[in-house]
Structures are given as structure tokens and as C-alpha cells.
Amino acid sequence: MPGFQGLTVPAWIGEGLDGGLASVCLYGANLDTPAQLGDLAARLRELSPSALLTLDEEGGDVTRLHYLTGSPQPGNAVLGRIDDVAATAASAQLIAAELQALGLNYDLAPSADVNSSPQNPVIGTRSFGAEPELVARHTVAWVEGLQAAGVAGCVKHFPGHGDTTADSHLAMPRIDTDRATLDARELVPFRAAIQAGVATVMTSHILVPALDPSGPATFSRAILTELLRGELGFEGVIVTDALDMKGASGEVGIPEAAVRALIAGADLLCLGSETSPELYREVLDAVAAAVAEGRLSLERLRDAAERTSRLAAAYPAAVPGSAGSVPGPERIAEAFRRGAAVPAWLANPAPVAVVQLENEANMAAGFVPWGAGAAGVPLSTPAEVPAGAKVALVARGLDAAHPAWALAAEFEGAGHPVLVIECGWPHDERADLVTFGASRAVGEALALALQLPVAAPAGAVGGGGSAG
Incomplete structure (x- = not known):
């Protein structure tokens, strides 16, 4: 093969x-x-x-x-x-x-x-x-x-x-x-x-x-x-x-x-x-x-x-069959809304800034669009976050050394309400919301749950991933 x-x-x-x-x-x-x-x-x-x-x-x-x-x-x-x-x-x-x-x-x-x-x-x-x-x-x-x-x-x-x-x-x-x-x-x-x-x-x-x-x-x-x-x-x-x-x-x-x-x-x-x-x-x-x-x-x-x-x-090549109903964004979003810190963050009327931190790609997954970005949510760099905005800080692989924690503290010190979102398997209990995945479907549910603005997804080209 x-x-x-x-x-x-x-x-x-x-x-x-x-x-x-x-x-x-x-x-x-x-x-x-x-x-x-x-x-x-x-x-x-x-x-x-x-x-x-x-x-x-x-x-x-x-x-x-x-x-x-x-x-x-x-x-x-x-x-x-x-x-x-x-x-x-x-x-x-x-x-x-x-x-x-x-x-x-x-x-x-x-x-x-x-x-x-x-x-x-x-x-x-x-x-x-x-x-x-x-x-x-x-x-x-x-x-x-x-x-x-x-x-x-x-x-x-x-x-x-x-x-x-x-x-x-x-x-x-x-x-x-x-x-x-x-x-x-x-x-x-x-x-x-x-x-x-x-x-x-x-x-x-x-x-x-x-x-x-x-x-x-x-x-x-x-x-x-x-x-x-x-x-x-x-x-x-x-x-x-x-x-x-x-x-x-x-x-x-x-x-x-x-x-x-x-x-x-x-x-x-x-x-x-x-x-x-x-x-x-x-x-x-x-x-x-x-x-x-x-x-x-x-x-x-x-x-x-x-x-x-x-x-x-x-298993010869065949004609597509019919399929059942897979969980849509709304059903997944229901679970996200149950995060303990989510209601207070949502209730805050401040404008929203979404910061998504890239990390080294998983060798099996390759460089696939992920998280809020894959769903077409406009992303900001840390320097672009306006004064007074509430911040959704999206990352994955949040171990103790991840830079997201220092960035979250920096935002909070500047008066920004921050929601730290882990788009992977949780490494510790500090994240405010854990999505247990980063696919486009999960990103769409995240945008729905947190009432994030959505534009057309940009997509990406390149990479390959590895079998297994």
C-alpha cells in the first residue's frame, strides 16, 4: 500500500x-x-x-x-x-x-x-x-x-x-x-x-x-x-x-x-x-x-x-447509500454552553475578539484548518485585540508550559474578560471550555455556542499527514 x-x-x-x-x-x-x-x-x-x-x-x-x-x-x-x-x-x-x-x-x-x-x-x-x-x-x-x-x-x-x-x-x-x-x-x-x-x-x-x-x-x-x-x-x-x-x-x-x-x-x-x-x-x-x-x-x-x-x-467500489443523522452544530454547542465560565462570558456585553494560537501539527492530522478559524470566525493577533474587548483564546495541547496561559494572564491584567478554550484532549483542569476536537464541525459549534461572528472560511493548501 x-x-x-x-x-x-x-x-x-x-x-x-x-x-x-x-x-x-x-x-x-x-x-x-x-x-x-x-x-x-x-x-x-x-x-x-x-x-x-x-x-x-x-x-x-x-x-x-x-x-x-x-x-x-x-x-x-x-x-x-x-x-x-x-x-x-x-x-x-x-x-x-x-x-x-x-x-x-x-x-x-x-x-x-x-x-x-x-x-x-x-x-x-x-x-x-x-x-x-x-x-x-x-x-x-x-x-x-x-x-x-x-x-x-x-x-x-x-x-x-x-x-x-x-x-x-x-x-x-x-x-x-x-x-x-x-x-x-x-x-x-x-x-x-x-x-x-x-x-x-x-x-x-x-x-x-x-x-x-x-x-x-x-x-x-x-x-x-x-x-x-x-x-x-x-x-x-x-x-x-x-x-x-x-x-x-x-x-x-x-x-x-x-x-x-x-x-x-x-x-x-x-x-x-x-x-x-x-x-x-x-x-x-x-x-x-x-x-x-x-x-x-x-x-x-x-x-x-x-x-x-x-x-x-x-468491498467493491459501490454506489453511495443513505445515512442517518450525525450530530449537528447546535447539538454539539449545547455541551459547550454548559462550561462553567461560559454564561458569564456570554453575558458580558463587550465586543468579541477571537485569538487562536497555532502549535506544532499532529503528525497524523497534518496541517488541516482547525477550530474557530476553520469555521470562518475572524481571528485577531494578540496585538490586534481592541481595548475593552472580551477574548476567546483558542488553543490545543494546553500543557503547563503552553504560552496560552501567560497570554491569558496578560489579557486579564489589561482588563479583558478571557475564556480559555482547549480544542483537544484536556491536559489539566484550567481551561474554561474543552471541545474534545478541532474539526470544522466543532469550530462551527463553538461559534454557535459563543455567538462568534462567522465569515467565509479561508481554507488552506499543502501538507500531507501520515497514515495511522
Whole structure:
């Protein structure tokens, strides 16, 4: 499952599909306009009517279809807070309809991680919550909504990425907990999704010594074959998280990472957004060499090929179906209005200034418009805030060192009423309002709840994000 750079299908992808390439993954860097994306997807489907054409469309903060404007879906953490499984299924159905309209038949979603660590730098609002049973029931609802509408789903990041404080895009995280805790927490949503018939499971590039102290889950036969296949009884496709991530290939390189993943039990290799024709050939050569050396059996390769072939046959490109009702801005805004500090801030008749602080983008999400800005709310720099205005200070990742706290104190010292808004997973209790997401849909609800002015959204172009 390679990605590629550019807005049109490169020749080497066409040659690969003609030669039996199982899957192609699209990223934000492949998108310029909706019409261009439609042409790109149509060309891929023309080259291979049976391939698995995929992307990361989680809804919420991680979006590829709406990379230029932000997602119209609220996202997992918001859905988990609402706790209406019918709404969660409807959100997935709407995403499936969009994918089907483009001829895409596989979605690398949802995240089934229990976000037990508030300091998690890469999961956070991509999780339905911090309680295993809640995450399990919403994971099942999302999977069933997506797959009933004709698109294969993917629960990730097995065996669970929620209790980490490192980002596997940049390093190899480690979960130091015992097997009993893993059984009672991390594995609960995956068990439920497998019982509900999820089509695929994505591996994580994390070290879990209680299961295998020798290497990350993506390379672990104990985790993929013995636990996932054996104990949990999963019969579908095991797909790797992107092998260009440091947690997988930082020490061994992508070709060797591909070989190790196949040996461990993976069936489909996600190579990453910047796959070149040279790298693609290097991966094929490394797999062939591993077979010649006896490290990798032909039986294992045939097993992987047969599983991916069955998956593609089970989810052919289809016509969009009907979907239920996803929570609209007004329903989400109801929860925002319940913030303890919100009524007094709203009652203040002072004019409003909205300051949104940018921070380093999440590697999985990329540079997607977010928060109030994505909803078209006019934003001010701190220096542009007029005297006497009340300030909505919007940020995400508000840890103790975040500059928002000093800025809020500066505004308050100058006599401005300030509402500090966390558009992510809360790191502490100081924020006045927590939205548990930053998608365009959440930004629209925020604007509605706080009576913020709205102009036409500016959008943004560029970036790419990474699978997983």
C-alpha cells in the first residue's frame, strides 16, 4: 500500500497496479481541489477496478477528503462525549458515502485506542474516550456504520496506543503495564470490533514488554500471530501503520521493516506518503531476498495475498447509500454552553475578539484548518485585540508550559474578560471550555455556542499527514 507525491497518478503506480499491487493510499498532498481529487480517484479506479483504494478519513481532526477546509464530522472524542451510538454510526455512514462517490472502498479508521494518558501526543481526540467499554461500543458502531455502507473499516492501533506519551511517527513509544491491565483496557475495543466483523486491524509501532519485549508490535509474531490471530480469533487483514514512521523503520529502514512485518503476520504493507518508485522497488527486492534466504516463506506470502484479495472482493467500489443523522452544530454547542465560565462570558456585553494560537501539527492530522478559524470566525493577533474587548483564546495541547496561559494572564491584567478554550484532549483542569476536537464541525459549534461572528472560511493548501 504505497502512497505517492503529486496530484496525478505517476507511471510507476500504474505499472504496479497492472502488476498486481493490492492497494494505494491517498494523502493530503494528493489533494488540490475536490474536482482534482475526483479525477485522481477515477484514474486509479480505471487502472484497477479491484484494488483497495484507501485513505485516513477518521472524521474530526484527521481528515484527507476535507484537508483544505477541515472535516464536517465532529470526530471521535466529541461523539464519545455525546455517547449516542446511532449518531456515531451515522457519522461513519456519511464518510462511507463520500468515499464511495470517489470509488474508494477502504478507510483506515476508526481509532480504537483507549486514551488513558491525557498527555498522549498523537491519539487524544482521535479516541472515543478514556473508558474501555465506551470506546468499545462506539468503535463497533463506527465500524458497523461504515461497513454496512460498503466501505471496509480498520481498527487501530493494535494492541492499543492510548497509554503512550511519545509519538510513533517520531520515536518508538513504550507501554509498561501488565497483561491483566492490557486485557481489561487496551484490548477491550479490539475484541468487540473483531466480534462485530471488522475487516482489518492496523498494527502499532509501539513496544509492549508484557506481550513481547523484543520489538514493536508491527514486527512481533507474538502480538500479531499468537495474540491477534490466535487468542482473539481475527481472520481478516492485518495492515501495518505507515512503515516510514520512525517507530518502525528508524533503525532498520523501510525495506527491512516490510520484511519483518510480513514475517510477524502482517498482510498489507502501508509504506507511507512519500513512497518513490525506487523505494517501492527496494521493498519488492527485500521481500524477494527474504524468501530466497529462507527468512520469509512463500506460504506466508500466499496467505497475505489471499487475505487482501478476499478483502477487495468483499468491498467493491459501490454506489453511495443513505445515512442517518450525525450530530449537528447546535447539538454539539449545547455541551459547550454548559462550561462553567461560559454564561458569564456570554453575558458580558463587550465586543468579541477571537485569538487562536497555532502549535506544532499532529503528525497524523497534518496541517488541516482547525477550530474557530476553520469555521470562518475572524481571528485577531494578540496585538490586534481592541481595548475593552472580551477574548476567546483558542488553543490545543494546553500543557503547563503552553504560552496560552501567560497570554491569558496578560489579557486579564489589561482588563479583558478571557475564556480559555482547549480544542483537544484536556491536559489539566484550567481551561474554561474543552471541545474534545478541532474539526470544522466543532469550530462551527463553538461559534454557535459563543455567538462568534462567522465569515467565509479561508481554507488552506499543502501538507500531507501520515497514515495511522
